[in-house]
Structures are given as C-alpha cells and as structure tokens.
Amino acid sequence: MVQRRKRIKHEKTFEERLREEAIRFREAANEQPLGSHARDLLLRRARQAETASHMNRWLSSPGLQPPKALEGLLGDQKSSSLATWFSAKAWSTMAKDQAAQDVTCLC
Numbered sequence: 001m002v003q004r005r006k007r008i009k010h011e012k013t014f015e016e017r018l019r020e021e022a023i024r025f026r027e028a029a030n031e032q033p034l035g036s037h038a039r040d041l042l043l044r045r046a047r048q049a050e051t052a053s054h055m056n057r058w059l060s061s062p063g064l065q066p067p068k069a070l071e072g073l074l075g076d077q078k079s080s081s082l083a084t085w086f087s088a089k090a091w092s093t094m095a096k097d098q099a100a101q102d103v104t105c106l107c
Contacts, residue, residue: 015053022049 010017025046032039 014056018049018053018056022046022053025049 012020023046025042029039029042029046032042
C-alpha cells in the first residue's frame with residue numbers, strides 16, 4: 001500500500017512565513033532575561049529564519065552573473081557554463097561556511 005503525502009496549501013509565501021517566524025522568535029527572546037540560554041536559542045532561531053529567507057531570495061534570483069571581465073573573453077556558450085560554475089562554486093562555498101558555523105556552535 002502506497003502512503004500518500006498530505007498536501008498543504010499555504011496562504012502566505014515562504015518568504016512571509018520565514019519573516020513572521022523570525023519576528024516571533026525575536027519577540028519571545030526579548031521576554032527572556034539577558035544572557036539566558038533560552039534567549040540565546042531563540043535569537044539563534046531568529047537568525048536562522050532570516051538566513052533562510054536570504055538564501056531563498058538568492059536561490060530564486062535569476063542567477064549569479066560571471067565577472068564582466070570574463071564575459072568579453074568567452075563566447076556565449078562558454079559564458080553560460082561559466083555562470084553555472086560560479087553558481088555551483090558559490091553554493092558549495094556557502095554550504096562549507098554554514099557547516100563550519102554549525103561545528104563551531106556545537107563546541
């Protein structure tokens with residue numbers, strides 16, 4: 001028997017939901033005493049929601065453009081593959097940076 005996934009029709013965009021989540025976490029953090037562990041965790045979640053919002057905006061943008069200096073040297077076919085390479089390179093660098101931050105947060 002195949003299990004069917006429940007579908008949810010969201011009334012708000014992903015961006016709006018992330019923004020609201022960040023606001024909720026910041027408001028909850030402001031109710032906590034300064035320096036408390038709960039406050040730090042709530043602020044961390046607010047930053048994560050804001051970062052996710054920025055990443056979503058970046059990923060849904062038309063794409064990264066190669067440097068203008070390289071566009072003149074390469075033909076149309078090569079510049080599009082170069083743009084793909086820059087996008088992949090930026091994504092892997094961002095993922096490595098995030099992984100490094102996650103490791104340092106656990107220490």
